[in-house]
Amino acid sequence: MAHYSQSYDLFWHATQSFCHLCGNLHRLVDAHIVVKDSNVYLRKFCPTCGESMALISTDAAYYQQCNEYLKAPDLPEAHNTQVLRGCPYDCGVCPQHQNHPCLALFNITNECNMACNICYFSSHPGKGNHRSMEDIRAMLATLLRVESQPDLIQVTGGEPTTHPQILEILRYLKASPVRHLMLNTNGIRIAQEESFVKELKALGGGFEIYLQFDSLRSDVLRDIRGRDTHDIHLAALEILERYNLSTTLVCVIKKGQNDDEIGDIIEFSRRYRCVRGVVFQPVQEAGRIEAQGDFRITLSEIRQRVIDDVRNPFTAEDMIPLPCDPHKIGVGYAAKQMVGDYAQLFPVTGQIPKEMVTTHTGTIAFEQDRAFIKTIIETVSLDTAMGEAIVSDKIKQKLFCCWPSFLAPSDMGYEHVYRIVIMEFSDSYNFDTTNIKRECNFMIEPNRAIPFSTYNMGIKFSQ
Ligand code: SF4
Ligand code: SF4
Missing domain, CATH: 3.20.20.70 (Aldolase class I)
Incomplete structure (x- = not known):
């Protein structure tokens, strides 16, 4: 059974990520945003690899300040895909996305x-x-x-x-x-x-x-x-x-x-x-x-x-x-x-x-x-x-x-x-399903628009 032992100072919120240890992109894992010694981590829980910590910021105060800069989203005017399997498998752009292509x-x-x-x-x-x-x-x-x-x-x-x-x-x-x-x-x-x-x-x-x-x-x-x-x-x-x-x-x-x-x-x-x-x-x-x-x-x-x-x-x-994408x-x-x-x-x-x-x-x-x-x-x-x-x-x-x-x-x-x-773009190490929905850099294909990070990660999309 996987062993969970990491300690931290603060728990901010829960999200989902990928396990960067096994690199399995077919399955999201639960993750917590936690603070330890002023660093911000994604604390991930992988059923196969157990717990891991991914450093996502060395400045907890700035990371928190990013939330204060969040603005109302400019949404895409149309979508190319439906919500079938959920984010990030439905790129894109799907109705869940919270930003237009800047x-x-x-x-x-x-x-x-x-x-x-x-x-x-x-x-x-x-x-x-x-x-x-x-x-x-x-x-x-x-x-x-x-x-x-x-x-x-x-x-x-x-x-x-x-x-x-x-x-x-x-x-x-x-x-x-x-x-x-x-x-x-x-x-x-x-x-x-x-x-x-x-x-x-x-x-x-x-x-x-x-x-x-x-x-x-x-x-x-x-x-x-x-x-x-x-x-x-x-x-x-x-x-x-x-x-x-x-x-x-x-x-x-x-x-x-x-x-x-x-x-x-x-x-x-x-x-x-x-x-x-x-x-x-x-x-x-x-x-x-x-x-x-x-x-x-x-x-x-x-x-x-x-x-x-x-x-x-x-x-x-x-x-x-x-x-529009303050953490990134x-x-x-x-x-x-x-x-x-x-x-x-x-x-x-x-x-x-x-x-x-x-x-x-x-x-x-x-x-x-x-x-x-x-x-x-x-x-x-x-x-x-x-x-x-x-x-x-x-x-x-x-x-x-x-x-x-x-x-x-x-x-x-x-x-x-x-x-x-x-x-900063996302990969399996720093991936966060909250932030990815705000990504504003899109790869444009003849039939769809895909956030730059999910495009590069090699995720197998549902449609
Ligand atoms: S990253 Fe955006 S477009 Fe892709 S599945 Fe998630 S919400 Fe939809
Ligand atoms: S190989 Fe070419 S396309 Fe790739 S990073 Fe270098 S210059 Fe750019």
Whole structure:
């Protein structure tokens, strides 16, 4: 008989998870969210393996704060599946899901010109399988049924720039009702083909590069990506800067490998006018990776490293939970002003009343919300009239006493916004049936929309 012996300080609530010891994805196990020594754990009860504890946060106070940021859900406008076996076997999107797709991923190919050690999709040269335009049209139709005006589509793969019709696909999606379009890339084609970058620039505003950028160190890149891609990153950024093409740096964080570089990467990103911010993703057990054990890192640990780095101005108050999926996404927004070749950052998330953040109708795609950008600018600007409704006395005091002077040019917009996002996905270790229902990153298939985590976990769906 299984033996249950773990002790803990607090029991918060019950949920369900998977046992990461046997990895059985055919059966959910009961789990409790418990606190022990300020860490938060999933305490799991597996009939086969017995009890196990999975660390899900190193900051119990922040974990609890996430609940205060929960906002009323923006629900999908339609569903593609029914409730038959229950969550997570009915993806999706099924009527139980409590969030719309803030970010819709279009995987257009399994082909890649790299073969990274941590690839979610196990892509590599020769894997092929480019999606047809007919598939892409069906994927867009699926998304538009679920969300008639999507916030954000991200074209991904494999390496999407290997698709022979990549520009046609991007132009087609750009002409759809989507607010913001992103291209997720390892940067090789961007670094090598300026004419391609010119075509990307011609897509106009509301288009952004989501550039793989895990480390500044060759040994780390070799470990994570299987090759030293540092020169490729630098060459890609040089050309993106020349064209001022909006770029987000995306870093997969592995504990003991590159978690000591979080501050360095933020610092590095400040040299580029075109960089709109950095996304940090804790390594996830999916595709070609085993993330159990020593390499795992939690959102709270990454957040703490951002806060602890004295070179960037983000404080604990500035790194807040994103209200649509607070336990899984943390954000910090700043106004950005280039002074020479270095970005001055003025964090604002800690200055904006929580009520405004939690009643915001959009979700992750704040960038396309002009009212939100205006608020950011107004919060830090000394020459812009501010609306009384959204500016508290505390902010006024801070602005007029000690806030750094920030003269806002009249054409201020997305170029002057910088953000840090920490986005944690689920795998069998940290899976929680409560949080998964709030996941807002969806893989779009021709006939369904599946949360990114359950898609990658290899769960056998009921329909
Ligand atoms: S994760 Fe969401 S879409 Fe999938 S089964 Fe659960 S509630 Fe439904
Ligand atoms: S992680 Fe990206 S670049 Fe690396 S093999 Fe996979 S698709 Fe290619």
